[in-house]
Amino acid sequence: MPYRQTFKRNWPIALVKYAFIAIVLVVTAGAVRAADYTGPLLDAHLHYNQEAWDGQAGPHPVADVLARMQRNGVRAIVSNSRPNDGTKVLASSPLTRQAGVTVVPFIRLYRDRADYDSWFKDESIFAMVQAEFAKGTAAGAFKGIGEFHLYDSANANGLVAKKLMAFAEEKNLAVLAHVDDAAIDLLMANTPSKGQKARLIWAHTGIAGAPVARVDALLAQYPQLMGELSYRPGLTCADAPGQQRLCPEWRALLLKYPTRFLIGSDTWVNQRWLYYDELMQGYRAWLGELPADVARAIAWANGARLFDLPQNPSATGSTP
Numbered sequence: 001m002p003y004r005q006t007f008k009r010n011w012p013i014a015l016v017k018y019a020f021i022a023i024v025l026v027v028t029a030g031a032v033r034a035a036d037y038t039g040p041l042l043d044a045h046l047h048y049n050q051e052a053w054d055g056q057a058g059p060h061p062v063a064d065v066l067a068r069m070q071r072n073g074v075r076a077i078v079s080n081s082r083p084n085d086g087t088k089v090l091a092s093s094p095l096t097r098q099a100g101v102t103v104v105p106f107i108r109l110y111r112d113r114a115d116y117d118s119w120f121k122d123e124s125i126f127a128m129v130q131a132e133f134a135k136g137t138a139a140g141a142f143k144g145i146g147e148f149h150l151y152d153s154a155n156a157n158g159l160v161a162k163k164l165m166a167f168a169e170e171k172n173l174a175v176l177a178h179v180d181d182a183a184i185d186l187l188m189a190n191t192p193s194k195g196q197k198a199r200l201i202w203a204h205t206g207i208a209g210a211p212v213a214r215v216d217a218l219l220a221q222y223p224q225l226m227g228e229l230s231y232r233p234g235l236t237c238a239d240a241p242g243q244q245r246l247c248p249e250w251r252a253l254l255l256k257y258p259t260r261f262l263i264g265s266d267t268w269v270n271q272r273w274l275y276y277d278e279l280m281q282g283y284r285a286w287l288g289e290l291p292a293d294v295a296r297a298i299a300w301a302n303g304a305r306l307f308d309l310p311q312n313p314s315a316t317g318s319t320p
Contacts, residue, residue: 037287037295040075040313041280042303045147045176045203045228045264048079048086052270060273062089066099068273072280075313076303078264080106080147080176082113084132091139100314104307105137106144106176109164116149120158129164133171143307144168146176147203153179156186165190169198174306176228178203181210184218184225195222199306201262202227209233212249219257226306227257229298230266230279236286246286258294262303263287 052060069077079087084107090096091103107129109119119125133142145168150156168175169191177187177200184202188195205215205227219225229235236244254261263283267273287295304311
């Protein structure tokens with residue numbers, strides 16, 4: 001049969017075939033790379049520890065860390081530092097205001113590394129927290145306590161741990177806790193409301209990798225529990241060399257609880273400052289996979305609501 005006649009007979013099939021290929025290409029292209037989130041970021045887990053600034057003569061002086069925040073569109077930070085002087089330095093510096101960065105100051109329990117293993121039973125820690133809360137900072141009153149660690153969840157029942165949880169609820173302070181899921185229940189039980197009013201931010205949403213179903217159950221049980229997502233195992237999955245996407249079960253959880261999650265850098269060692277750009281770019285990439293309102297909630301609005309910040313920050317500062 002001549003070519004022209006063959007084509008005329010088969011052209012409807014060909015059109016369907018090529019239309020299907022075009023649709024697949026469009027869908028595949030969208031799956032490979034969604035547009036990155038471009039709005040403001042709130043870094044809800046930031047440390048400005050002594051080794052970073054060391055009296056502003058360390059490797060990451062105030063101007064350096066603020067430049068990293070500003071070029072990444074980080075408009076507010078939850079700052080908690082060992083010792084608390086680092087947070088006070090950021091809160092009082094005129095450079096912070098010039099960069100358009102709001103400091104949300106937390107009282108950290110650690111004067112030095114020795115305090116990591118004993119704070120929950122050390123009465124001098126509780127006295128220090130009370131004194132710091134009474135003094136406040138140049139950025140205003142302290143808004144929270146932590147980050148603290150419990151390497152053994154049973155230590156959530158330590159005398160000072162109990163006092164701090166009750167104090168935080170009484171003063172309407174948030175608590176940033178690096179703990180396992182068992183300790184969440186114990187800490188909540190030590191509040192006057194038994195966890196119904198406690199403003200607990202779960203650092204890393206369980207760095208040990210509590211199953212998604214367990215995270216879901218805890219969020220359902222405690223209405224003000226928030227999950228902070230730095231270092232969270234299983235949050236993203238490799239899609240291609242050098243590319244990370246939200247794992248399906250985590251995407252489903254974020255969509256189920258869009259008002260209950262925060263992002264953070266956890267600059268606990270100086271190396272994290274060196275990779276601050278990559279950390280924030282990574283967040284922007286997977287936030288871009290979510291509906292726009294959910295992405296903005298996790299990136300900014302949830303923290304803004306928690307700490308009484310503007311939902312629409314001014315244009316000071318830059319975004320990618």
